[in-house]
Amino acid sequence: MELLMEASQAGNIDGLYAAIRENANILAQIDAVPFVDTPLHAAASAGHIQYAREIMRLMPSFATKSNQDGFCPIHLALHRGHIQLVIWLVERDSDLVRLKGREAITPLHYVAEQGNLHLLDRFLLVCPKSIEDVTIRNETALHIALRNDMFEAFEFLVGRLHWDCHVEARYREKRILNWKDVTGNTVLHIATSKNQPQASSLVKLLISCIVDVNEKNGEGWTALDYVQDESQAEIRDLLCSAGAVGASSLPIIDNSASFLRTDQKLKMAAEVGDIQGLYSIIKEDQYLLERIDQLPLTDTPLHIAASKGHTQLALEIMRLKPSFAEKLNQDGFSPMHLALQSQSFQTALRLADVNGQLVCVKGRMGKTPVHFAAEKEELELLTALLIACPKSIDVVTEHKETALHIAAKNDKVEALKLLFGWLKLTGKNRVLNWIDDEGNTVLHIASRRNQIEVVRLLIGLVKYFPSVFFIIRVIYYDFLPFVHRIEVDLNMKNSEGLTAVDILQQEGQLDFWIILAMRAVAKRILPLGGPEYATGAADYFRRKISGFRKWAIAAYSQNLFMPDGNRNAVFVVAVSIATATYQAVLSPLVDFGRRILLQFPPTDLTLIPLLIAPTTTYLNLCPALLFWGSISR
Numbered sequence: 283m284e285l286l287m288e289a290s291q292a293g294n295i296d297g298l299y300a301a302i303r304e305n306a307n308i309l310a311q312i313d314a315v316p317f318v319d320t321p322l323h324a325a326a327s328a329g330h331i332q333y334a335r336e337i338m339r340l341m342p343s344f345a346t347k348s349n350q351d352g353f354c355p356i357h358l359a360l361h362r363g364h365i366q367l368v369i370w371l372v373e374r375d376s377d378l379v380r381l382k383g384r385e386a387i388t389p390l391h392y393v394a395e396q397g398n399l400h401l402l403d404r405f406l407l408v409c410p411k412s413i414e415d416v417t418i419r420n421e422t423a424l425h426i427a428l429r430n431d432m433f434e435a436f437e438f439l440v441g442r443l444h445w446d447c448h449v450e451a452r453y454r455e456k457r458i459l460n461w462k463d464v465t466g467n468t469v470l471h472i473a474t475s476k477n478q479p480q481a482s483s484l485v486k487l488l489i490s491c492i493v494d495v496n497e498k499n500g501e502g503w504t505a506l507d508y509v510q511d512e513s514q515a516e517i518r519d520l521l522c523s524a525g526a527v528g529a530s531s532l533p534i535i536d537n538s539a540s541f542l543r544t545d546q547k548l549k550m551a552a553e554v555g556d557i558q559g560l561y562s563i564i565k566e567d568q569y570l571l572e573r574i575d576q577l578p579l580t581d582t583p584l585h586i587a588a589s590k591g592h593t594q595l596a597l598e599i600m601r602l603k604p605s606f607a608e609k610l611n612q613d614g615f616s617p618m619h620l621a622l623q624s625q626s627f628q629t630a631l632r633l634a635d636v637n638g639q640l641v642c643v644k645g646r647m648g649k650t651p652v653h654f655a656a657e658k659e660e661l662e663l664l665t666a667l668l669i670a671c672p673k674s675i676d677v678v679t680e681h682k683e684t685a686l687h688i689a690a691k692n693d694k695v696e697a698l699k700l701l702f703g704w705l706k707l708t709g710k711n712r713v714l715n716w717i718d719d720e721g722n723t724v725l726h727i728a729s730r731r732n733q734i735e736v737v738r739l740l741i742g743l744v745k746y747f748p749s750v751f752f753i754i755r756v757i758y759y760d761f762l763p764f765v766h767r768i769e770v771d772l773n774m775k776n777s778e779g780l781t782a783v784d785i786l787q788q789e790g791q792l793d794f795w796i797i798l799a800m801r802a803v804a805k806r807i808l809p810l811g812g813p814e815y816a817t818g819a820a821d822y823f824r825r826k827i828s829g830f831r832k833w834a835i836a837a838y839s840q841n842l843f844m845p846d847g848n849r850n851a852v853f854v855v856a857v858s859i860a861t862a863t864y865q866a867v868l869s870p871l872v873d874f875g876r877r878i879l880l881q882f883p884p885t886d887l888t889l890i891p892l893l894i895a896p897t898t899t900y901l902n903l904c905p906a907l908l909f910w911g912s913i914s915r
Contacts, residue, residue: 283308290321290337293330298337309341320344326355326371329364338374345371345378352384360392365401372408379409386417394423394439397432406442413439413458420464428472433480436469437487444491456492457566466500468493474508474517482516495526504529544570552583552599555592560599571603579614582606588617588633591626600636607633607640614646622654627663634670641671648680649688656685656701659694668704675701675710682718690727690736698724698736714740726780 286308289297298321301308312320322344325334334355338345348354356378359367368389372378379389390412393401402423405412416422421429427436443455460468470493473484485505489495496504506526509518544567551559560583564570574582584606587596596617600607610616615623618640621630630651634641641651652674655664664685668675678684689697705711717723728736 286321287324290324291328293333295333295336313341313343317348317350319349320347322355323349323358326359326367327362329367331367331370334367346381354381354383356389357383360389369404376408379405379412380415388415390423391417391426394427394435395430397435399438402435402438422458422461424469425463428469440487459491459493460497468497470505471499474505485517485520489520489524495521495524498529502529548583549586552586553590555595557595557598575603575605579610579612581611582609584617585611585620588629589620589624591629593629593632596629597632607637608643616643616645618651619645622651631666638671641667641674642677650674650677652685653688656689656697657692659697661700664700672708684713684716686724687718690724695733695736702739
């Protein structure tokens with residue numbers, strides 16, 4: 283290390299490579315230290331241009347590294363007056379002009395303080411945006427030049443601002459000329475407070491530019507309040523002719539926001555729903571929304587507006603920066619989650635109207651807005667969210683819970699009824715058999731929580747159509763391809779090894795005959811109607827197709843080519859015939875079986891289906907074949 287630093291101070295390139303041969307990782311080891319005097323610092327301090335170029339080629343990151351005193355190589359070169367080295371550095375990397383050292387002073391600030399017009403011109407030529415940089419005292423290069431009586435440098439900087447005639451440049455000029463330092467002073471305040479011969483010409487220059495003559499500083503003074511002596515009459519007249527007044531003549535306005543950062547101002551605008559304020563802040567800082575978007579987890583202005591129920595502002599922000607809508611804050615919530623939590627349902631639904639996919643955005647614990655609506659049993663909201671994004675019903679939480687699981691666990695029976703209806707309408711009954719991370723289906727949970735009405739709905743609408751439930755469960759499904767199958771699997775076990783029937787029997791909330799019937803059905807019928815479904819799709823497709831199934835497939839294939847109008851008409855008539863047949867023939871048989879069950883409960887569970895429908899298989903097969911034949915023609 284000593285050999286390397288000696289070579290750097292002497293500008294000895296051969297010594298540099300001798301040190302590298304001695305330790306090939308020496309430059310990388312130096313670069314790993316956060317604050318250190320690198321060989322480039324030493325070369326910059328000594329003004330060794332060739333050596334600095336060689337070091338920059340080998341380790342470019344040294345150029346932006348600060349030493350223990352807070353200075354980068356370019357700062358050291360400036361302090362030592364090595365101008366040619368400085369010019370070479372900024373021409374190689376123009377961003378070095380904006381490199382902040384101790385107290386956030388940039389090279390531009392330093393040359394403004396020194397009044398070096400040559401370097402000011404060179405720096406602004408390679409990096410025009412450097413004039414926007416401020417120190418820890420919130421001072422621009424103009425503040426620094428004026429405070430240090432570098433009037434020529436100040437006039438040069440104002441002239442460069444005023445030089446560009448583009449609209450964007452005009453706005454930047456106004457913003458910088460009216461910029462306030464940490465004490466609230468603009469450059470006009472500083473110029474009028476200086477008892478210097480040049481003060482009059484400086485004020486005249488500023489008035490000719492876009493400067494606010496009535497801006498108040500931290501003491502509540504305007505520029506006119508500083509020129510009350512007769513010796514400053516010329517300046518006073520200039521200000522008055524430009525419309526300046528004393529602070530006492532201005533209305534009392536809360537200017538606290540003027541000292542806030544633009545992100546703080548944006549937060550205030552979002553909290554009150556101020557769209558005009560939003561655009562004023564964007565004019566002041568065009569990249570503000572972009573910088574916020576780069577943060578991984580943060581409260582964006584859209585989060586704030588949504589949580590406050592400011593619908594119009596939320597939509598405006600979402601239009602400007604759509605990515606905000608899917609971003610989570612530090613608490614794990616998206617804007618839509620916050621709108622729902624604050625009961626701002628209208629705001630949430632308007633966001634969903636713009637982008638329905640937001641309904642599927644997962645927040646904390648993987649919960650979506652649909653999970654929230656199901657948990658709170660907000661039925662109108664739940665319906666609107668499902669319509670906005672139908673696939674949201676498939677989304678599960680980190681605990682593998684669907685919206686149905688959450689509704690069941692929170693005893694939201696009406697929400698469950700709504701969700702059942704949605705599943706039936708959309709043909710997604712498979713969701714009923716999805717399990718959470720404890721292996722529980724909705725039926726398990728409903729059984730455990732004694733939600734008898736829900737259980738009745740899930741096991742086949744027994745409450746409303748008892749005969750249909752038992753007949754369909756007893757008949758072998760291969761003979762009834764047209765019958766609506768009950769989608770809930772009574773054989774599924776949770777992590778405790780219990781089926782829903784086991785849980786219902788433990789709780790003792792259902793009639794004895796229903797429990798017995800469910801056990802018999804669970805033993806007799808495999809999940810979803812047949813062994814093919816239990817052995818998996820691969821085995822199913824490998825099986826030999828039976829003659830009856832070939833006939834059914836052929837009939838179905840023919841049906842595919844029937845015109846829609848004819849097929850629908852035939853289907854309506856066929857359903858009417860089938861319904862009348864079942865009501866007239868099957869229900870009395872089941873009622874008879876139920877009476878026997880109630881009076882003489884059997885000990886052998888396998889006899890229950892026979893008692894319920896002792897001769898129904900053949901009776902059901904005939905109308906089934908007639909029905910299937912009718913819809914296949």
